[in-house]
Amino acid sequence: MEELTTLVMAKYNYWGVVILLGIGLYAMIAKNNLVKKIIGMNIFQTAIILFYISISTKYGASIPIIHHGHGHTIHPADYMNPLPHVLMLTAIVVSVATLGVALALAVRIYNHHDTLEEDEVLSQLTTDESTQA
Amino acid sequence: MSSQIPAFIIVVPLLAALVVNIAGWARRSLCFPTAVCALAAAWISTIIVMLRVSREGDIIYRMAGWDPPWGISWHIDHLNALILILIATVALINIVATRSTAAQEFPDRLGIFYCLYLLFVTGVMGIVITGDVFNLYVLLEIASLSGYALLGMGGSRASVSSLNYLFMGTIGASLYLFGTGYLYIATGSLNMVDIASILPTLENISLIKVSFVLCLVGLFMKMAFFPLHTWLPNAYSHAPGPSASLIAPLTTKVMLYVMIRVALTIYQPDFAFSQMALQDIVVWLAVIAIISGSILAWKQDRLKRMLAYIIVVEVGYMAGGFWLGNQTGVTGAVLHIVNDAMMTLCLFLTAGAIASRINADAFKHLQGLFRRMPFTMTAFMVAALSIIGVPPTCGFFSKWYLLSGGIEAGHYEFTAALIISSLINVLLFFRVVEISYYEPFDNHQENEQQGIQEASLDMLLPLLATAGLLIVLGFYAHSLVTWIIEPAVSSLFTGSL
Amino acid sequence: MKSFGLACVVLLCAALIYSTMNFPDWGSLNSPASEHVSDYYIQNALEETAVPNLVTAVLADYRGYDTLFETTVILTAGFACFFLLRRYRRKPPPYRLYRHIETGVTLIIEQGGKEPTESEEFMRIDSQWVPYDLVIQKAARLVIPFLQLFALYVIFHGHHSPGGGFQGGVILGATLILLAIANDLRSTTKRISERISAQLASTGVLVYAGTGALCLLLGANFLDYSALSRLIATDPVMARSHGILLVEIGVAIAVSAVMIWIYYNLVSAGRHDEGL
């Protein structure tokens, strides 16, 4: 029982990430409303951002800004790992950009079909196609 | 200054995209010339880089002056240089060919169209040239985002299929990012060569296997490999002409290059092919991709949708060829990347020319095209023969390598699939030829005085140049293989990076 | 379809959770991720770039090429929204609403009717009837300057404290979006036109790529700021720090302009007439 708790304490962040990933993926697959799908996509991307950030933490380390000036020896254990933070700054920007483009496409669909429900959009398209053909 | 040539390949198109946007708001006429000059400059620098690589061996370009594991570095070998030239050529031919159709299709946003065009080319070139795993993800996103926008501007269905493509593409890219996250946890570094040197020293293999599977599934999704290809036919068939003939030849091929780079450079061939029991599964998936893609292509009644399904089949060729595991198979896959990009460009340019002239895409509207648009249809014929695999054209040579690779590796089902799909291609293309060659039988005379409605000259010349290139590629396939692909593949296999 | 989707998602999660077993513990000091490359950054970043904030140092210098393309991603999103949504055809709305300021009476002018000129007396309001929100407008007018000042602080103080080009740029963009939400879209587009925001977006990234190209012209590799030392007569390490600052400014300009540009297009679905 005791080593179970240590296991949980050591790994629960990764499980949180995976569960978030599952929620995002499920939302994208199963949800009918386009905006809900977009939200699901965002959850999916945020889960991966959390995964990287949880890699960078060190127990008992402070934020990666060197507080005393030159001359002192710097021990890596005092500061968190800066690299994942840099990467995730980029990943956040990328997810915002994808969100922007997805919303633009959703607005365009709404302008054209007056609905955001995917099944209604598809049924309108099939009727358009049958009339067109 | 001459050692900085590799940087020009990425910097020039990027700066051009920015300048085009700024200038575009002031004077619309500036956009096209700047874009063409930028792409021409990039094309020339890719050729110079290719010559340097073949003369002095691989080029390592340290970005911001930092050594590889600390900063981002480019590692350009024969494979990179070849694909770079391919991308630059396709982009240059396409921008010149689709000038009039782009102006006709996007009258009020032409400036931004060329910005997105240049950013897409920068993203794709960046993917091929970079040696850093995370940087590849960022450039993947640039290429995809500009791709979604370019594809989304088509007809009524275009935005729906583009949104669908966005969802699938984002899941694919995020899975790739998740896979690199696993790699980062295991090795602590992001540079491909550095990871490759650390991986053998690690003991928990299962972590690396899961990361490989995640990366692979992500790339399969971006590559439209069979079970995950559902986004491609809609996205490419409803897209506007100029963007379809840019994106169709490039995205799937570049994703295949990324798969080759990830599988052979990072995970080393003995891990990728032997320890991972993936080889048979992927080859069988490729066989299913080839057969069902061909059958689905046969069921289509619109030209562009048929071409889209043929792309799915070609991806099956290349992925299956690569996963055969032996050097001939990989050589065939790389040669097929080059050939298929040119073939797809030629086909989509003809589809664009036909659509611009007759603005109809269904087969029944293509009647009597051989007489009305003789030159466009001859280019279509050359590309069709190349896809079928008729000798003088380049498609035959890559199919030959794939066939002999399949037999050497003992995957006879892959060879059989190749043959069957070539035969189905014969049926596909000669159905189009029949429709466009035989006028409607009753009004033969009435069609006579309609005369020739050939596509405009500035679209026709690049189209015929591409068709000619297909035949030239055929004749020089051997020298292309011996000078460029053979050293690339052998260096990949011996892992002597 | 839903149950099948749920099943394979649950299956995928189970497999992934099983694979997390052999991850290093959370926060452990000797996990490979926090030894190899990050130790180098922690120990050498201060000497090599004279920037105490390691994240900014790595962001703008060690992996500056990454950040250049990060800004380009935002720019691509801006282009994409414009390209997909922007509609120039002036399809006049069926009716327009005008409010008489003193009495608060709202006039509905049908198409073609005589429209009062926008002056002290009358002001045009959106067709989705907008409540008379004096409090929000005045509060916004009061708060926005201080917000922008804080944004500038975040941009320029990125070397020493958490912050930098992106965070500052977003705050800057947010202030203008607040202005647009408090009043209405037309007043903000008059203040910052779409053309300026589009060109500013590109200029921001041009500043970033320009500094990189400048280093290229000075003979060093792309984005190698130490080459700037010849221009601004300082030692290479300080040149790197100044290079990082220059780059952060470029990023801030780009991000704020693109935020506004995307807001304009998304909110008014491309017509830039009536919006949130």
Add this chain to the structure above:
Amino acid sequence: MIPIVSVKPLIAVLVSLAVIPVLISARKPNVREAWTFAAAFGKFAIVASMVPAVMAGRTLEFSITTLFAGIAFKLEVDAFGLLFALVSSFLWIVTSAYSIGYMRGLDEHSQTRYFCYFAAALSATIGVAFSANLLTMYIFYEILSLSTYPLVTHHQDREARSSGRRYLLYIMVGSIGLVLPAMVIVYLLAGTLDFAAGGLLAGSLSAVPALFLLLMFVFGFSKAAIMPVHAWLPAAMVAPTPVSALLHAVAVVKVGVFCVFRVITEIFGPGMLHDFGYGPLLCAIAAVTILVSSFIALSQDNLKRRLAFSTIGQLSYIVLGAALLTQSGMAGGMLHIAMHAFGKITLFFCAGAIVVATGVKNISEMTGIGKQMPATMGAFFIGSLSVIGLPPCGGFISKWHLAIGTIEADQLIMLAVLLLSSLLNAAYFLPVVYRAFFCTESESLFANQIKEAPGWCLAPPVLTAVASILLFFYPQPFLGLSRLAVTRILGG
């Protein structure tokens, strides 16, 4: 004998391709025809100029580029290739003269396209004749099948569409489906695809795979019209007569048989086939085709379809010759390529002349035509004598060698098949001639208002008829070439 490196074979192949742009740009039809003639004469002259060198036992070769490791895009002129090239280039001269008359007689549409594709088909035929390895031959084989598709479907009507579809299906399925994989396997086994005198795969293959490979090649080259894959030939008769005359009697079908001959003799090699005992098997396949096609020919009323089925039978003689694996058997097969070409082209020319003059296509409507068109029917008679193999005409020599070959290979059943099929040939040719000349006044369907075909359509059949007679007395260039080729194959 060290081979001479000379660019002549390449020029021979390219001369007709070079003339295509000139044909397209030609304003008046006469200029276009003149250029076609010039090309034909030029090609024949170049091919003929190579005869002395080859007769002296040397081979000319020219390598253009390397296609794969160990395979070059190489042309090599040897005795057998030269024999076939001589026949087809000479007959192209005659056919282009004939097609002027035919096309003008029926004023067909888009004649420029016709002449261009004809020139392309001929250059591909000469390319196959001069190819040094299996891959070059395959490349020219594909170009030939693609350049003849528009010729077969020249009339662009519904019937042309369906027969064109069948034509392409048989040939492309055969070439891509069977020959391509077989070639890859041979390349993997032998490392190269060059034709080797004693057989490329001699000894490097066990019995069963060799059989599969052999059958893949034999039935893959569906242009050889061996029984199960023959159905495209009667369907291709929908083409204009000069096309069926030159292509479906001389060029296209002979290319198929030429490829099968090369594969049997120079890829598998007589030695290996003899050890595995596959010679008699191939003879049986050929014999079946000969007999069945002759029986079907008996029942055909349309003259061109009857000629088509007779061609299928005659082609299998050549395959039979190759399959006998003996000295004179192979020589007989090679000779039959030449002799049958002259005979059959005369028959097709006469059929075309009848169509131009009277528009009659079926044999039942041809009673009494001999009196009105004596020259045409006279040429028809000589042509049929040559195809049957009776003495005054060249066909006799090749059948004579075939008969000796069967005896050398002591396969007497094949001798019986040979004789029986000659009888069947007579049975389906001579009644046509008899009914044309020796019918009573009342039965003659042609009151004497029709007259001979126009000059351009009459001279070629008479010329080829006379040529087939001359060949009986002076078979020299072909006989010498075939003997030389056989010594090279058997000599090893």
